[in-house]
Amino acid sequence: MAAATTRPHTPVGPSLRSDALTAPQFCDEITPVSRTLTPILAVSSGAPAWNTGRPNLAAGYEVAPAGLPVIARATVRFDTGFGRYQIPAGVLTDGEYRFRVRAVDGAKASDWLPWCAFTVATRDVTVPETPTDLRVSASFYETFQSCAAGAPVIDAIGSPTFAASPGPSATANVTARFEIARPGLATIVVSGNPYGVNVPPASFTAGGAYRFRARAEDGTAVSAWSPWCAFTAR
Secondary structure (H helix, E strand, O other), X not given: OOHXXXXXXXXXXXXXXXXXXXXXXXXXXXXXXXXOOXXXXXXXXXXXXXXXXXXXXXXXXXXXEOOOOOOEEEEEEOEOOEEEEEOOOOOOOOEEEEEEEEEEEOOEEOOOOOOEEEEEOOOOOOOOOOOEEEEEEOOOOOOEEEHHHOOOEEOOOOOOEEEEEOOOOOOOOOEEEEEEEXXXXXXXXXXXXXXXEEOOOOOOOOOOEEEEXXXXXXXXXXXXXXOOEEEEEO
């Protein structure tokens, strides 16, 4: 009951990510850059004990062009400790912006966090380098097998992880697209964090010979494909 009569705790860790595949960029570390016009803003409610007894706790956002009035507001419920707001299409164009956020519980609200400046840059993006050091982990508990050391071996019934190393100029917006060729079956295409993307269990057949390759993507800019890496399933 006491929590409902006091102001909620100020949230922590505001961040921005271009889309669901890219890594979060934290406002207290860098000036975030979005490669899309619909970035996802997020903030943490902080330690669970801070807001005990607040089932309706929400994050209140304001978005504005740099030095200009607010152009978008939203209040979103915290889910598993995070309040996420994807700016809808039609609000942003390429340019400089800022957002701020606070915790809201009914008529009571925390202090605003400081404004977080961010940039939207969807055009004229530098093409990322082709990923290197392709590797595979047979399961979550096994170490990676480098393609440079020979053809990796995975478990046919497992959920392997495919990974590659992005180039030295890669930003937080760089993702990797993995193309996994299976003779006689549909090619698997998965995208996400270059350092590890999982494939569903039982996607391969014991005794089968397969191969995969990767490319880096930064918004609409894509690298060349890497050489193929052969692997087998046991």
